[in-house]
Amino acid sequence: MKIFLDTANIQEIRDGSRLGVISGVTTNPSLAATEGIGSAQGYKAAVQEISDLVDGPISVEVVSQDAEGMVAEGREIAEWIPNPWVKIPSTLAGFEAISILSRDGIKINQTLCFSVNQALLGAQAGSTAVSPFIGRLDDIGQEGMDIVAAIVSIFRDYDIKTQVLAASIRHTLHCTMAAQVGADIATVPYKVLMQMIQHPLPDAGMARFQADWEKAGKP
Numbered sequence: 001m002k003i004f005l006d007t008a009n010i011q012e013i014r015d016g017s018r019l020g021v022i023s024g025v026t027t028n029p030s031l032a033a034t035e036g037i038g039s040a041q042g043y044k045a046a047v048q049e050i051s052d053l054v055d056g057p058i059s060v061e062v063v064s065q066d067a068e069g070m071v072a073e074g075r076e077i078a079e080w081i082p083n084p085w086v087k088i089p090s091t092l093a094g095f096e097a098i099s100i101l102s103r104d105g106i107k108i109n110q111t112l113c114f115s116v117n118q119a120l121l122g123a124q125a126g127s128t129a130v131s132p133f134i135g136r137l138d139d140i141g142q143e144g145m146d147i148v149a150a151i152v153s154i155f156r157d158y159d160i161k162t163q164v165l166a167a168s169i170r171h172t173l174h175c176t177m178a179a180q181v182g183a184d185i186a187t188v189p190y191k192v193l194m195q196m197i198q199h200p201l202p203d204a205g206m207a208r209f210q211a212d213w214e215k216a217g218k219p
Contacts, residue, residue, distance in 0.1 A: 001179040004056070004187035006167070008032045010049055012190035017053050019193075024056035026109070026131075026167070026187040028087065029063055044080055051081035059109040059187075061087035062097075070097035078106045085109040085128060090118040095125045102126025109165065119151045123162040129185065134178070135168035144168070149181035156182070172196050 002023040005016045008031040016022045027050070032043050043060075051058050058081055062073040070093060074086040078101075086101060088094045089112045098108050102125065110122035110130045114137060119130045132151060134144030152164050165185040166178035172195050178186045188196070 001183055002056075002185045003175075003193070004059075004165070004185055005054075005193065006031070006169070006187040006189050008035045008037065008046055008050075009190065010035075010046065010053075013050055013053050016190060016193055021193075022054060022056070024058065024085075024185070024187075025050050025054050026059040026087070026165075028061040028111070047077075047080055047084075051083060055083070057083055057085045057107065057109075059085040059087045059111075061111060065093065067093040067096040067100070070094065071100050074101045074106055074108075075104065078104075087111040087131075088127075090114070090122060095121055098122060098125040098127055102128075111167070114147070116147060116150045116154065119162075119164075120154070123155065123160045127162050129163040129165040131165040131167040131187070133168035134166055134174055135170040137168075138170070145174070145177050145181060148178060148183055152182040 003021055004024040004026050005013055005022050006026045007013060008027045013025060037043050037046055047058060047060050060077045062070045064070045064073050070088055077086050078084050085107045087109045088098050090110055098110060102108055107128040110127040113119050113130050113132045122130045132147045137144035137147060148166050163184040165187060166183040167187050169175055169186055169188045169192060172192060175186050175188055175196060
């Protein structure tokens, strides 16, 4: 399973990319706003900087609500960088836009997916990846990971090539479980990426090794 970073923070992306474990980045208007990016031009500049840091796919979300606007935005975003995945929502207008943009050869990350049926429709429309939102489903009392597992199983049964991208990951267990059920990608916040590294035993082991080394060097 590949790991994407879910952020628009340039420093987080820079720090994460140095680890050699990040295969892509996902962004959205909310993440951009958190970083003080409030205009299309500012968003474009940030996305271009992100693309310079990460070789893999960079997901950039449209903000239009209608299919015509989504298509126009998607075509524009596709020209910003060499490695875009245009994020289109799982709505009536979104599926129309996915169908049009995918026929143009533009790669699509179908976002805000909350059901198996939405994933199936997106795959048929031409989505490159479909992003079930685990945490948001958990928030309303559903088992978000069950949706991921069901999508993975059905896509395998029917040899559907659309990738399953586990999104809205809240903690490290989400990431572990996404890998266990067979998700192709998990996109994680920087905080969760750092938590994935942490474990008390490596630190304790390093301290023990250092103490033993220093002790051995004393006359």
